[in-house]
Amino acid sequence: MSILLHQRFNSDPLTSSDAPSAHLARRVARAIGAFEHVLLGRAPHSVMVVASGDRVVVSLHGSFSPLERQLATDSGGFRRVEDFHHDVFESSHEALVHHVRRSTGVGLDAGLVHVDAATCSVIKTFTTESSVELLLLGQGLPALGVPVNAHLHANGAAGTGADRS
Numbered sequence: 001m002s003i004l005l006h007q008r009f010n011s012d013p014l015t016s017s018d019a020p021s022a023h024l025a026r027r028v029a030r031a032i033g034a035f036e037h038v039l040l041g042r043a044p045h046s047v048m049v050v051a052s053g054d055r056v057v058v059s060l061h062g063s064f065s066p067l068e069r070q071l072a073t074d075s076g077g078f079r080r081v082e083d084f085h086h087d088v089f090e091s092s093h094e095a096l097v098h099h100v101r102r103s104t105g106v107g108l109d110a111g112l113v114h115v116d117a118a119t120c121s122v123i124k125t126f127t128t129e130s131s132v133e134l135l136l137l138g139q140g141l142p143a144l145g146v147p148v149n150a151h152l153h154a155n156g157a158a159g160t161g162a163d164r165s
Helices: 020-040 066-071 075-104
Strands: 002-008 046-052 055-063 111-116 121-127 131-137 148-155
Touching (some): 020 046
Antiparallel strands (some): 002 046, 055 121, 111 121
Protein backbone atom coordinates (compact mmCIF):
# COMPACT_ATOMS: atom_id res chain seq x y z
CA MET A 1 0.00 0.00 0.00
CA SER A 2 1.31 3.44 -0.89
CA ILE A 3 0.32 6.63 0.85
CA LEU A 4 0.83 10.18 -0.31
CA LEU A 5 0.46 12.86 2.33
CA HIS A 6 0.78 16.51 1.43
CA GLN A 7 0.34 18.63 4.49
CA ARG A 8 0.61 22.30 5.14
CA PHE A 9 3.04 22.58 8.02
CA ASN A 10 0.75 24.24 10.58
CA SER A 11 -2.47 22.44 9.65
CA ASP A 12 -5.03 20.73 11.87
CA PRO A 13 -3.84 18.10 14.38
CA LEU A 14 -4.21 14.37 13.77
CA THR A 15 -7.58 12.71 14.12
CA SER A 16 -8.11 9.20 15.46
CA SER A 17 -9.44 8.07 12.05
CA ASP A 18 -6.03 8.41 10.35
CA ALA A 19 -4.54 5.15 9.11
CA PRO A 20 -1.29 4.06 10.86
CA SER A 21 0.85 4.83 7.79
CA ALA A 22 -0.79 8.25 7.40
CA HIS A 23 -0.12 8.87 11.09
CA LEU A 24 3.57 8.00 10.64
CA ALA A 25 3.82 10.13 7.49
CA ARG A 26 2.29 13.06 9.35
CA ARG A 27 4.73 12.58 12.27
CA VAL A 28 7.66 12.63 9.82
CA ALA A 29 6.28 15.76 8.15
CA ARG A 30 5.89 17.53 11.49
CA ALA A 31 9.37 16.49 12.71
CA ILE A 32 11.04 17.79 9.56
CA GLY A 33 8.95 20.97 9.52
CA ALA A 34 9.83 21.66 13.16
CA PHE A 35 13.53 21.10 12.45
CA GLU A 36 13.41 23.55 9.53
CA HIS A 37 11.68 26.11 11.74
CA VAL A 38 14.44 25.87 14.35
CA LEU A 39 17.18 25.83 11.70
CA LEU A 40 16.04 28.81 9.62
CA GLY A 41 13.60 30.62 11.89
CA ARG A 42 10.71 29.91 9.52
CA ALA A 43 8.59 26.85 8.87
CA PRO A 44 8.30 25.41 5.38
CA HIS A 45 5.12 26.23 3.48
CA SER A 46 4.32 22.55 3.09
CA VAL A 47 5.83 19.10 3.55
CA MET A 48 5.02 16.16 1.28
CA VAL A 49 5.63 12.58 2.42
CA VAL A 50 5.30 9.58 0.13
CA ALA A 51 5.56 6.18 1.82
CA SER A 52 5.45 2.76 0.20
CA GLY A 53 6.54 -0.36 2.01
CA ASP A 54 9.82 0.42 3.76
CA ARG A 55 10.54 3.48 1.62
CA VAL A 56 9.76 7.07 2.59
CA VAL A 57 10.41 10.08 0.39
CA VAL A 58 10.02 13.54 1.91
CA SER A 59 9.93 16.83 -0.02
CA LEU A 60 9.87 20.22 1.69
CA HIS A 61 8.48 23.17 -0.18
CA GLY A 62 9.11 26.55 1.37
CA SER A 63 9.07 30.15 0.38
CA PHE A 64 12.19 32.23 0.30
CA SER A 65 12.62 34.88 2.93
CA PRO A 66 11.86 38.41 1.67
CA LEU A 67 15.61 39.05 1.26
CA GLU A 68 16.12 35.81 -0.68
CA ARG A 69 13.19 36.69 -2.94
CA GLN A 70 14.78 40.08 -3.66
CA LEU A 71 18.23 38.58 -4.29
CA ALA A 72 16.83 35.91 -6.62
CA THR A 73 15.65 38.50 -9.15
CA ASP A 74 19.04 38.44 -10.90
CA SER A 75 21.28 35.50 -11.73
CA GLY A 76 24.16 36.58 -9.46
CA GLY A 77 21.87 37.03 -6.48
CA PHE A 78 20.09 33.77 -7.19
CA ARG A 79 23.44 31.96 -7.24
CA ARG A 80 24.17 33.33 -3.75
CA VAL A 81 20.76 32.14 -2.49
CA GLU A 82 21.31 28.74 -4.09
CA ASP A 83 24.79 28.39 -2.57
CA PHE A 84 23.43 29.37 0.86
CA HIS A 85 20.72 26.68 0.78
CA HIS A 86 23.15 24.04 -0.47
CA ASP A 87 25.56 24.91 2.37
CA VAL A 88 22.74 24.81 4.95
CA PHE A 89 21.65 21.43 3.64
CA GLU A 90 25.17 19.98 3.72
CA SER A 91 25.85 21.21 7.25
CA SER A 92 22.48 20.23 8.77
CA HIS A 93 21.69 16.96 6.98
CA GLU A 94 23.14 14.67 9.66
CA ALA A 95 21.37 16.54 12.49
CA LEU A 96 18.06 16.41 10.60
CA VAL A 97 18.35 12.66 9.96
CA HIS A 98 19.13 12.13 13.66
CA HIS A 99 16.16 14.30 14.72
CA VAL A 100 13.72 12.42 12.47
CA ARG A 101 14.97 9.02 13.68
CA ARG A 102 14.71 10.09 17.34
CA SER A 103 11.27 11.68 16.86
CA THR A 104 9.61 9.09 14.62
CA GLY A 105 11.79 5.98 14.36
CA VAL A 106 12.11 6.52 10.59
CA GLY A 107 15.66 6.30 9.29
CA LEU A 108 16.31 8.63 6.38
CA ASP A 109 19.46 8.11 4.35
CA ALA A 110 20.09 9.92 1.07
CA GLY A 111 18.98 13.46 0.44
CA LEU A 112 19.35 16.29 -2.01
CA VAL A 113 18.27 19.90 -2.34
CA HIS A 114 16.99 21.89 -5.30
CA VAL A 115 16.54 25.67 -5.28
CA ASP A 116 13.95 26.88 -7.79
CA ALA A 117 14.10 30.52 -8.87
CA ALA A 118 10.79 30.37 -10.76
CA THR A 119 8.76 29.46 -7.68
CA CYS A 120 11.14 30.89 -5.05
CA SER A 121 11.12 27.47 -3.38
CA VAL A 122 13.69 25.26 -1.74
CA ILE A 123 12.84 21.61 -2.24
CA LYS A 124 14.63 19.11 -0.01
CA THR A 125 14.06 15.47 -0.84
CA PHE A 126 15.03 12.54 1.40
CA THR A 127 14.61 8.80 1.09
CA THR A 128 15.17 5.72 3.23
CA GLU A 129 17.22 4.26 0.37
CA SER A 130 20.95 4.83 -0.16
CA SER A 131 20.34 7.08 -3.18
CA VAL A 132 17.69 9.50 -4.37
CA GLU A 133 16.72 10.71 -7.82
CA LEU A 134 14.89 13.96 -8.59
CA LEU A 135 13.62 14.68 -12.08
CA LEU A 136 12.82 18.33 -12.71
CA LEU A 137 10.07 18.54 -15.29
CA GLY A 138 9.98 21.32 -17.86
CA GLN A 139 7.21 23.74 -18.78
CA GLY A 140 4.24 22.38 -20.68
CA LEU A 141 3.46 18.89 -21.89
CA PRO A 142 4.45 17.92 -25.43
CA ALA A 143 2.29 15.40 -27.27
CA LEU A 144 4.47 12.38 -26.42
CA GLY A 145 5.91 13.09 -23.00
CA VAL A 146 7.25 15.47 -20.43
CA PRO A 147 10.55 17.27 -21.01
CA VAL A 148 13.11 16.68 -18.29
CA ASN A 149 15.09 19.84 -17.63
CA ALA A 150 17.43 18.36 -15.04
CA HIS A 151 18.12 15.10 -13.30
CA LEU A 152 19.62 15.27 -9.81
CA HIS A 153 21.13 12.23 -8.11
CA ALA A 154 22.68 11.80 -4.65
CA ASN A 155 24.33 8.74 -3.09
CA GLY A 156 25.01 8.15 0.58
CA ALA A 157 23.94 10.09 3.62
CA ALA A 158 24.16 13.59 2.18
CA GLY A 159 24.60 15.49 -1.01
CA THR A 160 23.32 18.48 -2.84
CA GLY A 161 22.69 16.42 -5.94
CA ALA A 162 24.81 15.95 -9.01
CA ASP A 163 23.25 17.41 -12.13
CA ARG A 164 22.78 14.80 -14.84
CA SER A 165 20.99 17.03 -17.39
